[in-house]
Amino acid sequence: MEIFRKAAIVRLHSHNGKYLTADVDQESVHQDRRGTTKNTRWTVEIVPGSNVIRLQSCYGKYLTASNIHFLLGATGKKVLQTLPPKLDSSAEWEPISDNGKHVRFKSRYGQYLRANKGLPPWRNSITHDIPSRTVTQDWVLWSVDVLQIRVINDDDADSTHSSFAFSRIESGDSFTVSLPPKPEGRLIYYVIEDDCGSINNDDDIGEKSLIFHGTEVTELKKKLEEETGIQDLTVCSRNPLNDEKLCPLQLHLPPNNATMHIIIVPPSLGTKLLF
Secondary structure, three states: OHHHHHEEEEEEEOOOOOEEEEOOOOOEEEEEOOOOOHHHOEEEEEOOOOOOEEEEOOOOOEEEEEEEEOOOOOOOEEEEEEOOOOOOHHHOEEEEEEOOOEEEEEOOOOOEEEEOOOOOOOOOOEEEEOOOOHHHHHHHOEEEEEEEEEEOOHHHOOHHHOOOEEEEOOOOOOEEEEOOOOOOOEEEEEEEEEOOEEEOOOOOOOOEEEEEOOOEHHHHHHHHHHHHOOOOOEEEEEEOOEEEEEEEOOOEOOOOOOOEEEEEEOHHHOOOOEO
16 A cells, blocks of 8 residues: 555556556556556545545546446456546555555455456456456456655655656645656567467467567567567567568667567577578
């Protein structure tokens, strides 16, 4: 809970490597790998005198644990964006730390915010549920990215915070502290190549994407090995002179965090598809 007492805006990262995202229909939510959109930003409201919070989407609506079943016969219930005339406990979540590394969000029903995977309609869906199987225990664990810090008391704003940008707000003596801007990273789209072309991954169809903050090919290779589970892969791009050929990337990535489209070649193919 302590992290949320100082966090004004957060981004929630699921076990799938995806972000809790407010749908543009302003009613539903889902998971998405693109973490740079405004739809992944959630404003934190602390319910006074309690250990629960509300999370408000970019559309001004609250993350809400409904009592509507996601699928008939399934235990999971829908999580929505709502803006009721009077807020109630359905829009309240109790953050519970898990060994200090992850957070579970408990609804008023005693269930947990859950990031689902598998075949449609479960793929990329969000429900609240109690994991009943060992394989789904991690589905309710979330990493929290703090995008903007809120400091409650003026006394906390000493010289050690001189690198922060302060902006006074109207209510009381509270103020918001924004972290210095930092690069959002590079958007990288990737596919996995075989003899017949690209392979669709299990939990997404077609080209996948990730946000990468490094500049070295070796760093990107390590990140992709973590994402795909493929070891000793080769990171390639299409030969601009011949789209049928692949060229391994060397040392550094292009400057200015330019968006990239790359191809992953598993070690089983060796250099068969290269040059």
